[in-house]
Amino acid sequence: MNIHDLTRTLNRHNDSRIVLLVADGIGGLPQEPGGPTELEAAATPHLDALAARNVSGLLNPVLPGITPGSGPGHVSVFGYDPLEYQIGRGVLEALGIDFDLGPNDVAIRGNFCTVDSSGIITDRRAGRIPSEASARLVEKLRSIRVEGAEICLEPGLDHRFVMVLRGEGFGGDVEDTDPQVADVLPLRPVPRNAASQRTAEVAEQFIAQAAEVLKNEQPANMLLLRGFARRPSMPTMQEVYGLKPAAIAVYPMYRGLARLVGMDILPKVADIEEQVHRLGEYWDRYDFFFVHFKYTDSAGEDGDFEEKVRRIEELDAHIPAIEALKPDVLIVTGDHSTPAKMSQHSWHPVPVVLAASTCRPDEATRFGESQCLRGGLGQIEARYLLPLALAHAGRLQKFGA
Amino acid sequence: MNIHDLTRTLNRHNDSRIVLLVADGIGGLPQEPGGPTELEAAATPHLDALAARNVSGLLNPVLPGITPGSGPGHVSVFGYDPLEYQIGRGVLEALGIDFDLGPNDVAIRGNFCTVDSSGIITDRRAGRIPSEASARLVEKLRSIRVEGAEICLEPGLDHRFVMVLRGEGFGGDVEDTDPQVADVLPLRPVPRNAASQRTAEVAEQFIAQAAEVLKNEQPANMLLLRGFARRPSMPTMQEVYGLKPAAIAVYPMYRGLARLVGMDILPKVADIEEQVHRLGEYWDRYDFFFVHFKYTDSAGEDGDFEEKVRRIEELDAHIPAIEALKPDVLIVTGDHSTPAKMSQHSWHPVPVVLAASTCRPDEATRFGESQCLRGGLGQIEARYLLPLALAHAGRLQKFGA
Numbered sequence: 001m002n003i004h005d006l007t008r009t010l011n012r013h014n015d016s017r018i019v020l021l022v023a024d025g026i027g028g029l030p031q032e033p034g035g036p037t038e039l040e041a042a043a044t045p046h047l048d049a050l051a052a053r054n055v056s057g058l059l060n061p062v063l064p065g066i067t068p069g070s071g072p073g074h075v076s077v078f079g080y081d082p083l084e085y086q087i088g089r090g091v092l093e094a095l096g097i098d099f100d101l102g103p104n105d106v107a108i109r110g111n112f113c114t115v116d117s118s119g120i121i122t123d124r125r126a127g128r129i130p131s132e133a134s135a136r137l138v139e140k141l142r143s144i145r146v147e148g149a150e151i152c153l154e155p156g157l158d159h160r161f162v163m164v165l166r167g168e169g170f171g172g173d174v175e176d177t178d179p180q181v182a183d184v185l186p187l188r189p190v191p192r193n194a195a196s197q198r199t200a201e202v203a204e205q206f207i208a209q210a211a212e213v214l215k216n217e218q219p220a221n222m223l224l225l226r227g228f229a230r231r232p233s234m235p236t237m238q239e240v241y242g243l244k245p246a247a248i249a250v251y252p253m254y255r256g257l258a259r260l261v262g263m264d265i266l267p268k269v270a271d272i273e274e275q276v277h278r279l280g281e282y283w284d285r286y287d288f289f290f291v292h293f294k295y296t297d298s299a300g301e302d303g304d305f306e307e308k309v310r311r312i313e314e315l316d317a318h319i320p321a322i323e324a325l326k327p328d329v330l331i332v333t334g335d336h337s338t339p340a341k342m343s344q345h346s347w348h349p350v351p352v353v354l355a356a357s358t359c360r361p362d363e364a365t366r367f368g369e370s371q372c373l374r375g376g377l378g379q380i381e382a383r384y385l386l387p388l389a390l391a392h393a394g395r396l397q398k399f400g401a
Numbered sequence: 402m403n404i405h406d407l408t409r410t411l412n413r414h415n416d417s418r419i420v421l422l423v424a425d426g427i428g429g430l431p432q433e434p435g436g437p438t439e440l441e442a443a444a445t446p447h448l449d450a451l452a453a454r455n456v457s458g459l460l461n462p463v464l465p466g467i468t469p470g471s472g473p474g475h476v477s478v479f480g481y482d483p484l485e486y487q488i489g490r491g492v493l494e495a496l497g498i499d500f501d502l503g504p505n506d507v508a509i510r511g512n513f514c515t516v517d518s519s520g521i522i523t524d525r526r527a528g529r530i531p532s533e534a535s536a537r538l539v540e541k542l543r544s545i546r547v548e549g550a551e552i553c554l555e556p557g558l559d560h561r562f563v564m565v566l567r568g569e570g571f572g573g574d575v576e577d578t579d580p581q582v583a584d585v586l587p588l589r590p591v592p593r594n595a596a597s598q599r600t601a602e603v604a605e606q607f608i609a610q611a612a613e614v615l616k617n618e619q620p621a622n623m624l625l626l627r628g629f630a631r632r633p634s635m636p637t638m639q640e641v642y643g644l645k646p647a648a649i650a651v652y653p654m655y656r657g658l659a660r661l662v663g664m665d666i667l668p669k670v671a672d673i674e675e676q677v678h679r680l681g682e683y684w685d686r687y688d689f690f691f692v693h694f695k696y697t698d699s700a701g702e703d704g705d706f707e708e709k710v711r712r713i714e715e716l717d718a719h720i721p722a723i724e725a726l727k728p729d730v731l732i733v734t735g736d737h738s739t740p741a742k743m744s745q746h747s748w749h750p751v752p753v754v755l756a757a758s759t760c761r762p763d764e765a766t767r768f769g770e771s772q773c774l775r776g777g778l779g780q781i782e783a784r785y786l787l788p789l790a791l792a793h794a795g796r797l798q799k800f801g802a
Contacts, residue, residue: 358430361431391467398470398746400473401470401472401490
């Protein structure tokens with residue numbers, strides 16, 4: 001019996017609204033010993049007031065020491081066990097270009113590459129050809145037909161593209177053809193189980209035809225496939241929480257992750273101001289809103305402490321407009337930490353503040369990593385955040401008599 | 402491997418005494434923003450001294466966000482996983498009237514109801530007839546005989562009664578006959594599995610005869626059955642902890658819950674003063690004592706902040722008499738929170754203080770929710786409290802070489 005078994009039976013409907021604001025990679029580290037983290041350095045009067053009046057804490061996206069990618073990071077704040085619901089590389093790429101993956105589709109990440117006259121890889125990224133070149137080549141590849149399979153191809157950034165196999169009986173467990181090193185032949189797409197036999201056959205036929213189509217191109221005269229995956233079969237938030245959820249995200253990958261758990265995707269927005277506007281616009285039509293803010297992570301990945309501070313302050317300035325909608329539960333957190341000092345995702349627990357009328361106060365007076373250590377939520381697995389939100393929204397009945 | 406697998410093999414006997422004082426629903430919330438909780442508002446010099454000298458923390462009865470009923474709340478402070486050992490409604494009702502349920506008994510909650518001449522329910526509670534009327538009707542129903550089953554009937558409060566089927570081959574998985582709404586016929590008792598086929602048949606025969614017995618009564622001319630359940634098969638505290646446990650509780654439901662885990666039930670008591678007296682009386686005959694204090698929960702359920710404060714102070718006044726017995730381990734906690742502000746059980750973690758000579762001190766100087774956040778026990782699942790008590794009592798050997 002797990003938490004979803006409980007929430008499935010205990011959830012009840014009411015007129016409450018829950019807002020989950022995910023500031024991607026918000027958790028950080030001091031740049032210098034003794035210094036503040038990005039969140040602590042930022043002037044965040046509105047987040048501080050939220051933390052002072054409500055309850056805060058720290059979330060572990062996966063397990064201590066485990067650094068999550070964007071997939072597991074979001075899966076867990078959506079209330080799903082990231083070890084149970086794993087998102088393959090191909091799936092994440094497909095989500096990242098807003099591809100609406102079906103439950104039986106196999107998504108694959110493709111790279112154009114350069115091979116010599118004997119087929120040996122000389123450049124795994126074909127000199128990182130520009131996106132426009134990729135788009136032209138993808139258009140050529142679309143002429144390829146393989147019996148019994150629908151093949152969808154979409155260009156990505158630079159030398160990358162996304163391939164999706166649609167049809168019956170395609171398992172997702174096939175080895176990469178990308179050997180990860182140059183000076184060798186591409187590998188064959190080897191099925192890892194019987195259910196993926198057909199997938200491997202279709203991939204092999206596609207590769208053979210692609211080699212013909214591309215043979216006179218330079219430098220992109222061949223391609224490599226990796227990250228074969230089907231989307232995980234996840235119960236929707238409607239099923240496990242009784243919520244009618246919507247996502248408001250600028251970037252397609254986060255819309256895609258939201259789609260995996262059954263969220264409706266609200267019309268496109270360009271920035272946080274438009275996101276908050278959209279929130280108000282759809283306030284009466286949904287009861288759960290996921291709002292994604294990307295730039296805290298981008299700045300962290302760039303190793304730009306000051307920019308991350310600035311982005312946090314930008315986000316803080318929009319908190320009053322969200323509060324003005326009077327959500328019953330407002331949560332601000334991240335999907336993982338991205339300390340500018342490390343220029344990458346990290347395993348450090350993620351600050352969280354939860355605001356509701358049923359919060360038991362704690363001693364935190366500001367929103368920041370060291371204050372969150374004193375927070376009443378303690379340090380918990382991120383997947384328990386959603387059940388807590390439901391509880392504070394009055395949406396969970398008592399367990400047992 | 403779970404904690405019981407460890408405690409089964411690691412427990413050892415000594416002459417120590419453990420007292421677990423459960424103040425039902427003790428955890429609370431501030432009535433006003435910035436104010437104290439009930440426990441913080443109460444003058445509790447003795448509990449404060451316990452917390453200052455020992456170790457405190459917060460317990461999660463089930464999982465974050467999950468509000469426990471009395472069943473799961475107690476199961477977990479007794480050291481059992483409340484998701485593994487679930488207590489059905491019928492069982493809890495039977496325990497609530499001190500019915501000594503056998504391991505194969507099926508317990509059912511009954512309601513007298515009113516039906517019209519075509520059998521349609523007009524009042525699911527028969528006008529909430531008084532308990533004396535129920536008692537008279539139950540006496541009439543005792544004349545009913547069904548082949549192969551012993552049927553025990555006991556009156557409850559108002560229109561309620563408890564029915565227990567005793568015999569061989571009675572599964573507990575049968576659907577309620579109570580449709581939960583009026584203006585429809587009662588439902589049939591449908592078995593959910595083959596093992597419960599016989600239970601459903603007996604219930605059906607009982608209902609048919611009861612309709613005859615009650616047909617000339619008004620308003621209680623029919624009955625509804627719900628919450629069919631067998632008691633969970635729980636290993637005793639003797640088996641998993643090597644303890645000889647006793648329960649001292651004013652209310653039958655808590656005596657019943659204690660009986661489920663193998664506690665002996667000490668003779669009846671009327672109030673906390675008599676409970677503490679009973680504790681001293683039996684001090685040499687048991688090594689573990691569960692003392693249950695109900696009124697913190699009752700006041701919380703009534704939404705009466707001041708009364709809950711007063712009840713906490715009443716309890717505090719009896720702490721010295723318990724300490725005078727020199728328990729090796731004294732624990733004061735609750736089975737769940739019942740904030741007066743919410744007038745119901747809640748999911749908020751429950752304050753706990755554990756006093757023993759082997760406590761590592763923490764920074765808590767009083768016993769209250771916000772101080773417990775600084776407590777050395779941290780925030781843990783309530784089911785780990787008993788192993789901690791055993792450890793502090795010197796009753797657990799080293800695990801592994």
